[in-house]
Amino acid sequence: MNTTTIVIAIMVCIVYAVITLYHHYQPKMICLQCGEINRPSPEERGNIYLAIFLWICFIVPGLLYSLWSFFNKKYVCPACRSERLVPPGSPAGKRAQSTGSW
């Protein structure tokens, strides 16, 4: 292994760590489905079986699919897994908190 490979590997690790932290430290959101106010949970898109199939059969599409899945996480309510999340300060979030209707 030469120096360039090590530098690239370290940079990839740093980018991976920064993106992981970004996914985990989202601002609190209110769920319009159940009323939960919490940080949204990152959830990967795509199908794990398709990813495994692509990895076994073709390395490059498997890698691309995994990268797409990693970078395109969706945020869901930690209580009910709904994607209907809005910031508590937004008009819809304030309306949900004041009326208690979600």
Ligand SMILES: [Zn+2]
């Ligand atoms: Zn919810």
